[in-house]
Amino acid sequence: MIERNHLVILREIETKGSLTAAAESLYLTQSALSHTIKKLQQQIGTALWIKEGRRLRFTPAGTYLLSLAQRLLPQLEHAEKVVEQIARGHRGTLRIGMECHPCYQWLLKVVAPYLEQWPDVDVDVKQKFQFGGIGALFGHEIDILVTPDPLIKPGLVFEPVFDYEQVLAVGERHPLADMTYVKPRQVAEEVLITYPVAIERLDIYNQFLLPANYNPKKHKTIETTDIMLQMVAAGRGVAALPHWLVAEYADKMPIRAVRLGEKGIAKQIFLGIRESDTGTDYLAAFLDMARRVDW
Amino acid sequence: MIERNHLVILREIETKGSLTAAAESLYLTQSALSHTIKKLQQQIGTALWIKEGRRLRFTPAGTYLLSLAQRLLPQLEHAEKVVEQIARGHRGTLRIGMECHPCYQWLLKVVAPYLEQWPDVDVDVKQKFQFGGIGALFGHEIDILVTPDPLIKPGLVFEPVFDYEQVLAVGERHPLADMTYVKPRQVAEEVLITYPVAIERLDIYNQFLLPANYNPKKHKTIETTDIMLQMVAAGRGVAALPHWLVAEYADKMPIRAVRLGEKGIAKQIFLGIRESDTGTDYLAAFLDMARRVDW
DNA sequence: TTAACCCATTAATTATATTCATGAGTTGTA
DNA sequence: TACAACTCATGAATATAATTAATGGGTTAA
Numbered sequence: 308m309i310e311r312n313h314l315v316i317l318r319e320i321e322t323k324g325s326l327t328a329a330a331e332s333l334y335l336t337q338s339a340l341s342h343t344i345k346k347l348q349q350q351i352g353t354a355l356w357i358k359e360g361r362r363l364r365f366t367p368a369g370t371y372l373l374s375l376a377q378r379l380l381p382q383l384e385h386a387e388k389v390v391e392q393i394a395r396g397h398r399g400t401l402r403i404g405m406e407c408h409p410c411y412q413w414l415l416k417v418v419a420p421y422l423e424q425w426p427d428v429d430v431d432v433k434q435k436f437q438f439g440g441i442g443a444l445f446g447h448e449i450d451i452l453v454t455p456d457p458l459i460k461p462g463l464v465f466e467p468v469f470d471y472e473q474v475l476a477v478g479e480r481h482p483l484a485d486m487t488y489v490k491p492r493q494v495a496e497e498v499l500i501t502y503p504v505a506i507e508r509l510d511i512y513n514q515f516l517l518p519a520n521y522n523p524k525k526h527k528t529i530e531t532t533d534i535m536l537q538m539v540a541a542g543r544g545v546a547a548l549p550h551w552l553v554a555e556y557a558d559k560m561p562i563r564a565v566r567l568g569e570k571g572i573a574k575q576i577f578l579g580i581r582e583s584d585t586g587t588d589y590l591a592a593f594l595d596m597a598r599r600v601d602w
Numbered sequence: 603m604i605e606r607n608h609l610v611i612l613r614e615i616e617t618k619g620s621l622t623a624a625a626e627s628l629y630l631t632q633s634a635l636s637h638t639i640k641k642l643q644q645q646i647g648t649a650l651w652i653k654e655g656r657r658l659r660f661t662p663a664g665t666y667l668l669s670l671a672q673r674l675l676p677q678l679e680h681a682e683k684v685v686e687q688i689a690r691g692h693r694g695t696l697r698i699g700m701e702c703h704p705c706y707q708w709l710l711k712v713v714a715p716y717l718e719q720w721p722d723v724d725v726d727v728k729q730k731f732q733f734g735g736i737g738a739l740f741g742h743e744i745d746i747l748v749t750p751d752p753l754i755k756p757g758l759v760f761e762p763v764f765d766y767e768q769v770l771a772v773g774e775r776h777p778l779a780d781m782t783y784v785k786p787r788q789v790a791e792e793v794l795i796t797y798p799v800a801i802e803r804l805d806i807y808n809q810f811l812l813p814a815n816y817n818p819k820k821h822k823t824i825e826t827t828d829i830m831l832q833m834v835a836a837g838r839g840v841a842a843l844p845h846w847l848v849a850e851y852a853d854k855m856p857i858r859a860v861r862l863g864e865k866g867i868a869k870q871i872f873l874g875i876r877e878s879d880t881g882t883d884y885l886a887a888f889l890d891m892a893r894r895v896d897w
Numbered sequence: 898t899t900a901a902c903c904c905a906t907t908a909a910t911t912a913t914a915t916t917c918a919t920g921a922g923t924t925g926t927a
Numbered sequence: 928t929a930c931a932a933c934t935c936a937t938g939a940a941t942a943t944a945a946t947t948a949a950t951g952g953g954t955t956a957a
Binding site: 308309310311351352353367368371372374375378379382383387389390391393394395436437438439441442445446447458459460461462463507582583 | 603604605606646647648662663666667669670673674677678681682684685686688689690731732733734736737740741742753754755756757758802877878
């Protein structure tokens, strides 16, 4: 009844704006599209668009099918790529989603040996998700999610892969550089630099500043770790980052790590997959290697 | 490339067990199916099954496409129903998912006036989800989720619709019946009756017994509220339920409600929808009515 | 060994999709 | 207001694709 080409046509009309333009980009005639949709309309008993002057406007049914198209077509298109890879003897593509900015460095340490051990598997890393990491897992947009926020939900399996301590990165000659630990009120005197994510997801707010009722003097956001630490090294601000990340950069830059609070902020990174994928060997192997990576 | 009929054929072969049987139930000849799949195989460059004696066994590519079929076909089939309803002038079907056993009674109070006010909209209630309520929302299996556990995630919107107190239902002649409130150790002497859900989701465990390090003498599970309260009335056990539910049944049964702990257990029920549905009028109207329902 | 299954294949047929040619409506402009 | 340039819809002709019919070869179990 509703076929793939119907959905393709609707999507193309939406993006190209007209039947004629859609027809051209699909290498068909305008007439073909018109006929195809006309037939569908007869089957379902309602129009999918109405002519409004020179333009087309989707009816409710058309709008609904368009949203269906935008949901299903990417899945079909991805499936074709996967099948093609299987045909070539490749095992597939591991699509990794990252909800943890600084984990990128860690991920590289897992991916490198993984690619060696699984030459048939390609790895793709995505960082932006329309419906968040969980939605991307459910929607088969990614296969593995790297996140500090696991979610015990049916259909998904999360597993911790490593523990680390979140510390404050400060410039070498910063007054805080030689402290054993810092207190919230001390950070409140500083310019805080973070990745550009929602404040709720920043532990230095959640677990450190806000409980003590403090706010940083100023809050700046920077996308990349390198630039962020350049700023810190230049004494232009402080940043909360994983201890291992700071330690790594401390070799090449004049920065120091200071504990956040007397006990420090303990964190864990989790990998999440769909339960139905637990049996997929090359996926399980990735989890296995992730667990074993040394620090 | 991969068309709907390919997926249909794969699914039918899986359920019926053979090409011939699948052909019959699709009102096609065995030959047609064979040709169709053969062509697909040529396009994608790999076999989808291999003959193993008299039976067929799916190859990895076939298995993959089968899982695709089982994910996508239900969505297409649902879309057809929706479009048909739109064509008939109906607005659609509101598919409500319940993750909150006792809320059923509350739901009925919302649904009744809603159906009157929206004669074009049908309501369907589902209680079991393969991947949980969140997964069902993401997977377009349901449109509204009724749950005590909201989840602030991109793509989903949750809203509290009512507050209530969770109380202990006891038989009228039970020694606890006249207490102002009960302590964990007192419940630990009782047979506790609950709905058959995971213990993590039972507040009487999470928020009452476990923090005080107690366990009930015995734990029984019963599916239906009526039977559960019959048991309570007969003095065969106690149950933790919403106060309004116990109050309602107290009219017709010899049961009483007792507060759990000095301060009681406060609870909230949330309705969750997909963010993309916030503009759907008949859906927004449901939330609106749900918010306004009186107790 | 045979009957009863199974699936694959070729050639013939039927059904379906697409094009071609055209018309009717809209828009902007001369 | 007339016209050119654009839009989409339509009917008939054509090309393409799906389906069947007929058949053969392989497997299974009695």
